Amino acid sequence: MNQTPPTREDxxxxxxxxxxxxxxxxxxxxxxxxxxxxxxxxxxxxxxxxKTDAVVEGVHFSPSTPAPLAGRKALARALSDxxxxxxxxxxxxxxxxxxxxxxxxxxxxxxxxxxxLAKKINLPVVGGETVRTRQLxxxxxxxxxxxxxxxxxxxxxxxxxxLFVTGKLGxxxxxxxxxxxxxxxxxxxxxxxxxxxxxxxxSDGLGADLPRLARSSRIGFRIDPGQIPLSPRATPKxxxxxxxxxELLFSVPPPLTPALLRRWPFSTPLTIIGSCLxxxxxxxxxxxxxxxxxxLR
Amino acid sequence: MNQTPPTREDxxxxxxxxxxxxxxxxxxxxxxxxxxxxxxxxxxxxxxxxKTDAVVEGVHFSPSTPAPLAGRKALARALSDxxxxxxxxxxxxxxxxxxxxxxxxxxxxxxxxxxxLAKKINLPVVGGETVRTRQLxxxxxxxxxxxxxxxxxxxxxxxxxxLFVTGKLGxxxxxxxxxxxxxxxxxxxxxxxxxxxxxxxxSDGLGADLPRLARSSRIGFRIDPGQIPLSPRATPKxxxxxxxxxELLFSVPPPLTPALLRRWPFSTPLTIIGSCLxxxxxxxxxxxxxxxxxxLR
Numbered sequence: 001m002n003q004t005p006p007t008r009e010d011x012x013x014x015x016x017x018x019x020x021x022x023x024x025x026x027x028x029x030x031x032x033x034x035x036x037x038x039x040x041x042x043x044x045x046x047x048x049x050x051k052t053d054a055v056v057e058g059v060h061f062s063p064s065t066p067a068p069l070a071g072r073k074a075l076a077r078a079l080s081d082x083x084x085x086x087x088x089x090x091x092x093x094x095x096x097x098x099x100x101x102x103x104x105x106x107x108x109x110x111x112x113x114x115x116x117l118a119k120k121i122n123l124p125v126v127g128g129e130t131v132r133t134r135q136l137x138x139x140x141x142x143x144x145x146x147x148x149x150x151x152x153x154x155x156x157x158x159x160x161x162x163l164f165v166t167g168k169l170g171x172x173x174x175x176x177x178x179x180x181x182x183x184x185x186x187x188x189x190x191x192x193x194x195x196x197x198x199x200x201x202x203s204d205g206l207g208a209d210l211p212r213l214a215r216s217s218r219i220g221f222r223i224d225p226g227q228i229p230l231s232p233r234a235t236p237k238x239x240x241x242x243x244x245x246x247e248l249l250f251s252v253p254p255p256l257t258p259a260l261l262r263r264w265p266f267s268t269p270l271t272i273i274g275s276c277l278x279x280x281x282x283x284x285x286x287x288x289x290x291x292x293x294x295x296l297r
Numbered sequence: 298m299n300q301t302p303p304t305r306e307d308x309x310x311x312x313x314x315x316x317x318x319x320x321x322x323x324x325x326x327x328x329x330x331x332x333x334x335x336x337x338x339x340x341x342x343x344x345x346x347x348k349t350d351a352v353v354e355g356v357h358f359s360p361s362t363p364a365p366l367a368g369r370k371a372l373a374r375a376l377s378d379x380x381x382x383x384x385x386x387x388x389x390x391x392x393x394x395x396x397x398x399x400x401x402x403x404x405x406x407x408x409x410x411x412x413x414l415a416k417k418i419n420l421p422v423v424g425g426e427t428v429r430t431r432q433l434x435x436x437x438x439x440x441x442x443x444x445x446x447x448x449x450x451x452x453x454x455x456x457x458x459x460l461f462v463t464g465k466l467g468x469x470x471x472x473x474x475x476x477x478x479x480x481x482x483x484x485x486x487x488x489x490x491x492x493x494x495x496x497x498x499x500s501d502g503l504g505a506d507l508p509r510l511a512r513s514s515r516i517g518f519r520i521d522p523g524q525i526p527l528s529p530r531a532t533p534k535x536x537x538x539x540x541x542x543x544e545l546l547f548s549v550p551p552p553l554t555p556a557l558l559r560r561w562p563f564s565t566p567l568t569i570i571g572s573c574l575x576x577x578x579x580x581x582x583x584x585x586x587x588x589x590x591x592x593l594r
Contacts, residue, residue, distance in 0.1 A: 033513065034452075035382055035496075035497050036347060036348045036448040038448045039346075040445070041338070044341050046344075048335070048425060050333060050390055050440060051332070052335070052392050052436070054436070059430075084332040085327075085332055085335065093348070093438060094349075126347060127347060131356065131357075132356050137394070144333070150568050151327065151333075153332075154330070154332070175305070186418065198496070216331075
């Protein structure tokens with residue numbers, strides 16, 4: 001007769017999932033510990049939103065970054081994309097890459113940081129896996145929902161629409177890229193009230209993300225560098241090139257602008273930084289460089 | 298006036314997503330090229346199934362593995378888990394980790410292999426991202442559906458239930474772990490016809506996966522080594538320890554067994570390898586070792 005000892009992987013997964021704490025269970029049929037997570041269906045009035053995003057040690061955080069902040073960042077980045085879709089996060093899957101047993105405590109701490117943010121926004125972590133990688137890696141996949149047919153994308157901006165950003169830009173380093181608050185409430189409110197014609201989150205800097213919006217929408221644009229809301233000690237150039245601001249960039253038709261400015265219910269700053277132009281009129285930035293952080297340069 | 302050159306990341310993403318081919322578009326509102334993928338809701342009679350799974354160079358495939366087979370494996374492994382849930386895959390997200398520009402052609406080939414399998418089963422790849430990692434890595438997240446309240450998990454096996462496996466075991470190396478066919482049709486048929494009381498896919502070998510089922514269901518079991526269906530040149534010990542068979546392991550109440558054997562419509566072999574016991578009677582394997590591939594040993 002043999003015993004059935006858990007494998008070391010089972011043991012770790014059990015230890016780590018403890019760190020995820022008690023999971024909200026409404027609508028979750030199967031969760032961690034089964035081959036797949038199974039959720040009961042959402043309202044037929046809700047579209048489904050999917051996003052995956054990863055952070056890697058040496059790229060998105062450093063070996064000296066406190067592990068709980070690395071874990072927090074992994075989830076917060078993916079949430080920022082859901083914010084840009086106006087979506088409500090409903091379930092998360094977590095893939096953890098870990099070099100060896102010696103890095104296990106650091107990974108467990110990263111789980112804790114991620115779990116704390118998930119709990120705060122009542123987001124269940126319903127599954128995931130661990131793999132062996134040469135560097136610490138956390139990949140988060142999210143399922144969210146958004147009222148049917150309302151989620152903006154990058155391609156709806158038209159000449160004449162005004163360009164808005166939330167928050168202040170250029171101040172992501174050294175710490176804010178680890179502690180930022182994804183603009184979930186702001187994104188949901190904007191979409192529910194149908195203000196944005198196009199929206200994305202600023203992950204790679206205005207200099208990279210603005211061109212993405214422009215290319216998708218087939219427009220040009222004019223930015224007024226003096227209007228860019230800046231973090232302490234930031235410059236317009238940093239707002240264009242540094243990345244990791246995780247604020248929302250969106251376009252709004254001019255007739256909706258007064259209502260947006262009047263009704264904006266958040267303490268988060270809201271700023272007009274420029275406007276969309278016909279594509280043939282090109283892209284004008286007052287000399288600021290149109291490039292951003294490029295992951296693969 | 299500045300130009301808006303795509304970043305190198307944008308360029309690659311564009312090149313690679315071309316390899317994904319024309320995407321089925323029914324029900325997909327936003328796909329690759331936006332912050333999130335947005336899908337219209339499925340029937341309210343369907344539960345949602347979530348799974349994420351990664352393959353890493355040096356762990357799940359080697360530097361000499363043809364890249365299209367590595368990409369294929371990344372998707373096939375995740376599909377195997379959906380098969381164990383009886384689910385139909387509906388949308389995939391792909392995270393690619395890539396060391397540098399020199400490895401780009403290999404990654405593009407991996408995309409091609411993945412895209413070929415996705416196309417074959419009519420599965421749209423709706424989003425994803427690229428990150429810089431020290432070794433090639435492909436992580437696939439899947440959204441699937443299964444008729445409401447039907448998906449089995451690992452915890453429903455009871456003493457007396459018979460233990461079945463599909464296919465033949467122990468022959469995953471050197472090649473089958475790259476070319477196996479996930480048992481999607483078999484899993485969907487089993488669940489639709491309510492045969493399994495518990496089910497999982499055999500990824501780490503019977504010696505690791507059987508104890509998982511047993512622990513979840515709080516049962517013991519008795520396996521007859523002579524009944525294990527073996528691949529050419531495999532041994533019962535390899536079936537227990539080698540892993541990567543990606544066949545289905547499931548338990549069935551005895552009254553349902555004759556109908557299952559009579560109605561099984563597939564050419565895939567279906568074999569009874571043992572039965573479930575009360576937990577106090579323990580785990581009997583005729584001396585075969587209860588352990589499997591452990592990712593983190």
